Amino acid sequence: MAKAIELDDRAAEELGSRLRGGLLRPRDEGYESARKVYNGMIDRRPALIARCVDVADVIAAVRFAGERGLDLAVRGGGHNGAGLGTCEGGLVVDLSPMRGVVVDPASATAGVAGGCVLGDVDHATHPFGLALPMGFISTTGVGGLTLGGGIGHLTRRFGLTVDSLLGADVVLHDGALVHADEEHHPDLFWALRGGGGNFGVVTSFHFRLHPVSTVMAGPMLWEMDRATEAMAAYRDLMRDAPEEVNGFFAFLTVPPAPPFPEHLWLRPMCGVVWCCADGAAATDRMLGRARELAPVLDGVQRMPLPVLQSAFDPLYPPGLQWYWRADFANELGDEAIRRHVEQAADLPTPLSTMHLYPIDGAAHRVGPEDTAFRFRDARFAEVIVGVDPDPAEAERIRSWTVRYWEALHPFSAGGAYVNFLMDEGEDRVRATYGANYPRLAAIKRRYDPGNLFHVNQNIRPAA
Ligand SMILES: Cc1cc2nc3c(=O)[nH]c(=O)nc-3n(C[C@H](O)[C@H](O)[C@H](O)COP(=O)(O)OP(=O)(O)OC[C@H]3O[C@@H](n4cnc5c(N)ncnc54)[C@H](O)[C@@H]3O)c2cc1C
Numbered sequence: 293m294a295k296a297i298e299l300d301d302r303a304a305e306e307l308g309s310r311l312r313g314g315l316l317r318p319r320d321e322g323y324e325s326a327r328k329v330y331n332g333m334i335d336r337r338p339a340l341i342a343r344c345v346d347v348a349d350v351i352a353a354v355r356f357a358g359e360r361g362l363d364l365a366v367r368g369g370g371h372n373g374a375g376l377g378t379c380e381g382g383l384v385v386d387l388s389p390m391r392g393v394v395v396d397p398a399s400a401t402a403g404v405a406g407g408c409v410l411g412d413v414d415h416a417t418h419p420f421g422l423a424l425p426m427g428f429i430s431t432t433g434v435g436g437l438t439l440g441g442g443i444g445h446l447t448r449r450f451g452l453t454v455d456s457l458l459g460a461d462v463v464l465h466d467g468a469l470v471h472a473d474e475e476h477h478p479d480l481f482w483a484l485r486g487g488g489g490n491f492g493v494v495t496s497f498h499f500r501l502h503p504v505s506t507v508m509a510g511p512m513l514w515e516m517d518r519a520t521e522a523m524a525a526y527r528d529l530m531r532d533a534p535e536e537v538n539g540f541f542a543f544l545t546v547p548p549a550p551p552f553p554e555h556l557w558l559r560p561m562c563g564v565v566w567c568c569a570d571g572a573a574a575t576d577r578m579l580g581r582a583r584e585l586a587p588v589l590d591g592v593q594r595m596p597l598p599v600l601q602s603a604f605d606p607l608y609p610p611g612l613q614w615y616w617r618a619d620f621a622n623e624l625g626d627e628a629i630r631r632h633v634e635q636a637a638d639l640p641t642p643l644s645t646m647h648l649y650p651i652d653g654a655a656h657r658v659g660p661e662d663t664a665f666r667f668r669d670a671r672f673a674e675v676i677v678g679v680d681p682d683p684a685e686a687e688r689i690r691s692w693t694v695r696y697w698e699a700l701h702p703f704s705a706g707g708a709y710v711n712f713l714m715d716e717g718e719d720r721v722r723a724t725y726g727a728n729y730p731r732l733a734a735i736k737r738r739y740d741p742g743n744l745f746h747v748n749q750n751i752r753p754a755a
Pocket of ligand 1: 373426436488
């Protein structure tokens with residue numbers, strides 16, 4: 293395995309002179325802010341941060357790390373919970389300066405640079421009434437989110453983010469640039485759709501877009517003493533729901549700020565955040581059924597999709613402490629609901645939460661072997677996250693998250709969404725890819741035989 297090594301100044305200066313975006317070392321101004329990632333629990337100090345503005349910069353940085361046996365981390369949006377966008381003592385290929393999006397409205401496609409965050413894509417596509425299915429917080433990186441699968445408000449309607457991926461430009465371990473799609477490097481293209489950052493640096497994604505402008509969306513909330521009833525009703529409702537209807541279930545504490553009414557501030561609650569096709573009869577029917585349960589707050593309204601996709605940003609600024617645990621689930625049985633309600637009664641801090649994302653609908657129309665994302669028959673991706681601004685709370689949020697996860701793990705479909713894993717060991721990575729793992733390992737051997745790209749949920753090259 294590559295290790296951080298002593299770097300002589302001359303070599304680093306030579307790399308710096310080859311990078312248009314520049315190179316940051318610990319003594320440089322700007323290093324401290326550039327080394328930070330989204331999760332405040334992660335405190336790593338890379339020896340070099342290559343600020344890449346173009347493909348040539350990425351090639352130079354990858355070659356440099358490979359030739360010198362340096363640990364290499366690739367940073368997209370820097371959101372990874374386990375801190376996989378950085379490393380201790382090695383070199384970070386920082387894609388955050390590469391943020392361009394080019395939309396072709398005629399073909400409803402977009403080219404998205406490897407360092408974009410979700411909000412960059414919404415900003416560029418929305419004026420054309422087009423959208424890409426992505427995630428729930430607009431500051432998340434397109435790179436990491438897409439390569440792991442991509443779950444969000446439009447999953448039931450249009451599938452995972454990878455299901456809209458048409459191709460990608462990838463810098464491989466030796467600095468070669470290849471284009472992967474159904475016809476060129478099809479194995480690599482298959483692996484990129486769920487296999488994480490294991491195969492190279494994606495400098496550009498090519499996506500199919502979908503016609504979405506406004507949605508009927510927002511939260512419905514219920515008091516915790518109705519959580520069992522609300523969760524069971526959610527389960528039954530989602531079982532019948534047509535693909536136009538998306539809604540994720542959450543346990544949460546009501547934020548102490550508008551637009552929430554003051555009498556609900558800081559009250560633990562459960563709820564569903566809806567995102568439904570605007571104007572569809574199915575939407576009115578399903579929302580009507582949910583309203584029969586008399587929510588204490590009904591914030592569902594017509595809104596532009598980017599408003600929904602950035603609604604949670606102010607709640608979760610960068611630098612908070614985060615600890616994650618996750619599983620896929622096929623069912624939400626009565627005993628699982630009982631345990632959810634029991635564990636959620638004890639939310640350790642106001643920002644800590646549990647989300648249950650539906651991953652059926654259009655995402656189920658793709659087979660388990662069609663892309664590297666294996667769990668195509670699971671109905672939910674569950675994620676439990678302990679969150680707090682105060683580092684002194686780190687242990688409390690970690691132990692609550694693990695306790696909650698252990699109570700629900702017996703109901704797991706067998707693996708977890710790779711983008712919600714912490715540093716949980718090789719078995720968990722293998723479980724996540726299941727029967728797709730051997731094919732991924734064989735593709736890894738072909739495209740990254742020396743495992744240069746190992747700062748990720750690592751797939752080891754097949755022997
Ligand atoms: C607040 C928050 C909300 C989230 N919401 C969602 C959600 O709604 N849906 C969802 O699916 N996930 C969600 N996630 C999880 C998210 O998908 C992962 O954390 C993902 O790893 C973030 O990608 P990033 O580019 O920001 O991360 P980074 O930390 O920059 O990178 C994560 C991993 O991806 C690799 N990588 C990133 N970009 C590239 C690239 N261009 N080429 C090659 N490798 C690359 C990195 O090497 C690293 O291994 C959320 C995370 C957070 C913190």
